[in-house]
Amino acid sequence: METRELRYFVAVAEELHFGRAAQRLGIAQPPLSRAIQQLERRLGVKLLERTNRTVTLTEAGSVLLREGRAALDAVDAAERRTRRAALAATGQPGLVLVTKAGASSELLSKLLDAYAAEPGAVTVDVHLCGIGEQERLLRDGRADVALLHRPFDSTVGFDTEDLRTEGQVAVLPAGHPLARRAGLRMDDVTALPDLPLPRWPGPDGTYPDGPGPQVRDHTQLLQLVGLGRAAAVLPDSCRAHLNADLAAVPVLDAPTVTTVIAWPPHSRSRALAGLVRAATLL
Structure with missing residues (x-):
């Protein structure tokens, strides 16, 4: 397979629409359709189910989407590292x-x-x-x-x-009743109705469902805890960044x-x- 074909297929598989995929790739739709058909013939499998209104992935298509993304990422990474090596060779x-x-x-x-x-x-x-x-x-x-x-x-x-390996602490508003405890368990923290745990983005950038606030980084999270909008379980070293309005209590059963x-x-x-x-x- 050529990387061009993989890029074409990944665009169609992600958009599930030939017109949008062609627009994204900056090419006309007919050559895109021909390229996908040629790829299917060469592989000897059907990658897409097409009707007049919908495009869906077959099981084989789902596998190629996953593997194709990884292959294209590897190609892009090789290109970037090659350029960085060239810069290093010229004294940068x-x-x-x-x-x-x-x-x-x-x-x-x-x-x-x-x-x-x-x-x-x-x-x-x-x-x-x-x-x-x-x-x-x-x-x-x-x-x-x-x-x-x-x-x-x-x-x-x-x-x-x-x-370095370290334990974790619950970060709470300094005035919260649990902030005076010598130690907590994970069940104590997850059961707080007024201080939900945050929701971090997954590898694809989307957030899981749940009551907690969506957060992007630790600075944003600590501000939300200080405002009484969330609690957090963080590595013990976070103590160095806590203001006076925050308290850290060891979570005894949290993973290191x-x-x-x-x-x-x-x-x-x-x-x-x-x-x-x-x-x-x-």
């Missing part, structure tokens, strides 16, 4: 590090200071992301390295080194959170190797 070897906004700030500061003291250290461009974005940026080649947090972020397909440094397994960057080495020595 900076690294791009991504992490969640408001998370691991103290650890990140120590890492950047430690790496800057290393011989041959290069510029590290830090991008602070919304929830879940850093993993996607690392996978698609827009970042060289990321700080991820298990079990919330997937590290499948990356090389990683564990940096491990901060890891992650990078693509095929990387041969000496600068990246130096950054990882500095991270593991913290």
Whole structure:
């Protein structure tokens, strides 16, 4: 299969409408229809069910949509990494590090200071992301390295080194009755009718159903907690960023959170190797 055919098919499969897919691709509809038909003939399977009014995916089409997206993402990532390697070869070897906004700030500061003291250290461009974005940026080649947090972020397909493991705390308005407790359990936090837990976006950017507010990052979340609109369960290190109007109470049965440094397994960057080495020595 050609990447052009895959892009055509993914557009049709996502739009489920040949006219909209053609407009999205910037081509006429007849050649798009012919390309999909040719792809089906070559594969020997039916990818789409077509009527005068609807277009739906077959089981085979659903598989190709999933695999096609992954293949196109890999092609785009290869292109970006190739361009970044070319920049490095011309004397612009900076690294791009991504992490969640408001998370691991103290650890990140120590890492950047430690790496800057290393011989041959290069510029590290830090991008602070919304929830879940850093993993996607690392996978698609827009970042060289990321700080991820298990079990919330997937590290499948990356090389990683564990940096820190910590418990979690319930973040509550300072005046809330539970804020005076020495410890809580997850059931105590999830049962609060006046302080629902937040809803974070999934990998596709959509929010799950539920009563809690939709949040994009920790800064927004902490403001909502301070306003008495939500509660949160966060890694213990968040205490360093809490104002006087917030309280943190250990959640005794919450899963531990491990901060890891992650990078693509095929990387041969000496600068990246130096950054990882500095991270593991913290």
